[in-house]
Amino acid sequence: MRSSEHGALTKNQELVYDALTDAKGPLSAYAILDGLREHGIRAPLQVYRALDKLLEFGLVHRLESLNSFVACSHPECDSRETMVFTICEKCGKVSELADKAIAGQLQSLADLDHFALKAATVELRGFCQACQTASTQ
Amino acid sequence: MRSSEHGALTKNQELVYDALTDAKGPLSAYAILDGLREHGIRAPLQVYRALDKLLEFGLVHRLESLNSFVACSHPECDSRETMVFTICEKCGKVSELADKAIAGQLQSLADLDHFALKAATVELRGFCQACQTASTQ
DNA sequence: ACGCATCTGTTATACAATAACATCGATTGC
């Protein structure tokens, strides 16, 4: 029982993962904690430890600019692929885009600088389609 | 006196900006605070307020994945341009790269998703050239 | 002088993440 099977999660990992998938949006570690108090989660560390594993398994991504976490929306996410997130500054909606071209371009840029690329964080801020049309008033 | 002139900074803004340019590397807000206690800075808020302005002026960038800040290395940085940072996980060295191609690609990706792009955070993690050759032992 | 905006200083507090330590349960090797 290792990383590849979703069924292999421990109780706490399962709780945290379910909280994130149910949320359908990013949650901070403390928001997760609050939502899971009834399920026996009492301390931040229980959440952070579960998150560490979920990140390692590639089931969850961390949004650096929000200090929060989302369940990966790509069922068979390869974990190490470069992900691009769009973050709506109005409604908070987050979308996860997988784009090979960006990944390649970043790799080229790193190569130019003789930088050995291990992971990339790409977070775009702006307004989602819904919030744009809404503000066309 | 607004954003464009460097000479227009207030005392605290000047102190924080100088601390960052002297450091030649990223500093956390609290590291800045510690370095400026002798200069009369006593509370985190004094640093954060100065940083907010400096970010607004485009003189400073925030490294989301490090919770820290760097002085912009491009003298005439347009503030709103997309910046790419490489962060060495061994020595902590940070480089700031301006790349039009990446910016364009991200814009295209956002367009596809009907996302109105305002700002982009791109942070690459890995090993810098020096640390690669050093670890070839 | 007055109003207004901005920067300032201070205290207290919220939010994010980790340290240190004890325990429990399953597995492995003998």
Place this chain on the structure above:
DNA sequence: GCAATCGATGTTATTGTATAACAGATGCGT
């Protein structure tokens, strides 16, 4: 069986990051 080990767990305490709320000070236009 039994010790040894390893990973997950639970708990308390602490460090680090960022903001709230309030008060005072400064500069500027009218």
